[in-house]
Amino acid sequence: MKILLAEDDRDLATRLSRALNREAFAVDWAQDGETALFLARTGSYDCVILDLGLPKIDGLAVLRQWREDGLNVPVLILTARYAWADKSAGFAAGADDYLTKPFLGQELIVRLRALIRRANGQKAGCVRCGPLTYDPISGAFTLGSETLRLTAFEARILTRLVQFPEAVVERDKLLDSIYEFEADVPNNSFEVLIGRLRRKIGHQMIETVRGQGYRLTAGIK
Structure with a gap:
């Protein structure tokens, strides 16, 4: 399974990538919104982890553009913004799930698997x-x-x-x-x-x- 990780915090992205690799996920990292837009348009991903506070292009703008482009990949927003208004804006832009920082690594893994399972209709290669x-x-x-x-x-x-x-x-x-x-x-x-x-x-x-x-x-x- 392949994940696009859009996160500008290098240390967090490194830890996340290692944790996801241990759970059999392959990870592509985008450090800013422009790179995230490009990778999602040119690659094939099972799920996206998206930070809202990305440089160059804000995460919400990236997400809106993906949905306008018809990109239906599941998107989990991972951000320090915890206000309901921010969550509501994320879901309105097309997010499938929302997790605030700090978070438990195992909860992130469980949520990712649930999103991918729903998107794939329970189909997976064992x-x-x-x-x-x-x-x-x-x-x-x-x-x-x-x-x-x-x-x-x-x-x-x-x-x-x-x-x-x-x-x-x-x-x-x-x-x-x-x-x-x-x-x-x-x-x-x-x-x-x-x-x-x-x-x-x-x-x-x-x-x-x-x-x-x-x-x-x-x-x-």
């Missing part, structure tokens, strides 16, 4: 590795016919692994996947999380490749 299935729209994992109950950290690690089935994923990249914005988890908790995942999906499905990282396999030997 990723499979043996008995394990991952739905990138809902973010749900199933093992056979059973939906897995995972913590946020466990889900982030498994999401990264399932993107590269039967391939080795470096430990540092997996460790990075459990960070969300400024939040972190102690390094020594990583092996605990891997152990929990193995108990939930089967020890044989997550292989340790010494000196390299971990591999998600179909579990069939």
